[in-house]
Amino acid sequence: MVNYMDTRTNNKLKGLLRTGDPKSLYRFDSPLNPEEVTPSRIGYPRTLLSTSRKTEKGRSVGVSTKVMYLTPGALCPAASPGCVAACLGFSSGRMSLQQASFARDRRTSLFIHERDMFLSKLNSEIAEHADEARAMGLVPCVRLNGSSDVDWSEVAPQIFRRHSDCMFYDYSKVPGIALRYAARGDSGSSWPTNYAITFSVAEHNTKRALQMLEVGVNVSVVFSGGLPSQWLGVKVIDGDQHDARWLDPNPCVVGLSAKGLAQYDQTGFVVRPNWTTRTKSSV
Numbered sequence: 001m002v003n004y005m006d007t008r009t010n011n012k013l014k015g016l017l018r019t020g021d022p023k024s025l026y027r028f029d030s031p032l033n034p035e036e037v038t039p040s041r042i043g044y045p046r047t048l049l050s051t052s053r054k055t056e057k058g059r060s061v062g063v064s065t066k067v068m069y070l071t072p073g074a075l076c077p078a079a080s081p082g083c084v085a086a087c088l089g090f091s092s093g094r095m096s097l098q099q100a101s102f103a104r105d106r107r108t109s110l111f112i113h114e115r116d117m118f119l120s121k122l123n124s125e126i127a128e129h130a131d132e133a134r135a136m137g138l139v140p141c142v143r144l145n146g147s148s149d150v151d152w153s154e155v156a157p158q159i160f161r162r163h164s165d166c167m168f169y170d171y172s173k174v175p176g177i178a179l180r181y182a183a184r185g186d187s188g189s190s191w192p193t194n195y196a197i198t199f200s201v202a203e204h205n206t207k208r209a210l211q212m213l214e215v216g217v218n219v220s221v222v223f224s225g226g227l228p229s230q231w232l233g234v235k236v237i238d239g240d241q242h243d244a245r246w247l248d249p250n251p252c253v254v255g256l257s258a259k260g261l262a263q264y265d266q267t268g269f270v271v272r273p274n275w276t277t278r279t280k281s282s283v
Helices: 053-061 081-086 098-113 115-135 158-162 175-182 206-214 260-264
Strands: 063-068 139-143 167-172 195-200 219-223 234-238 253-257
Touching (some): 081 260, 098 115, 115 139, 175 206, 206 219
Parallel strands (some): 139 167, 195 219
């Protein structure tokens, strides 16, 4: 049997990893090498931004959110085995469809091979989304890492300046990103004022999660069997009510219910709290 994580090595395209999506052209047993997955070969994406059932819940708190879904795990340098195997980016609802997988691959291919065109298209779609949101009296929001973990503050910091009237937010497992976000108020920090980060917990980074909570960064945890009232001594909130993470109290643990393949996780990525300490589940 192939050990998936042993195959997640960098190839000629710096930073691009193999995905756990069995339908993706970036999977470890794909007939194409990653450098061969080009826009001219597989096609160009129709759109970069989309919505989800969860982001649509944001209207209850006055926000309108669009999300960008790239190939799950392919641009996630700190992903754990459990995270890669259970990623909602390919295992839940419509995300599991072959058409959705092709769309994510096309976006990733454009990002890798034709970055200027990618950013131009992204800027246009963000601007269009912002206009539509304001017309409805809602705050425009964008989540760039729906199924990736790109450091957008470094890759394309101009996006945040150009769309200063939008709120951006992401979940990240990369400690450096979260720590830079924690230091955003320090003198000399270049962190965008309209970009919020929640640190994402997996089976390998509980100590990091404690560190993040200590420096003022909220953390998200996937739970199964209901949400506990506390985790690591910090209050747990129901993160499935909406996805507008920058509105969360601080400090807090954002509890997310296990969905898709995560319901069957055996790696420790999904936390199963003691039944006696749980609160009413959102499942």
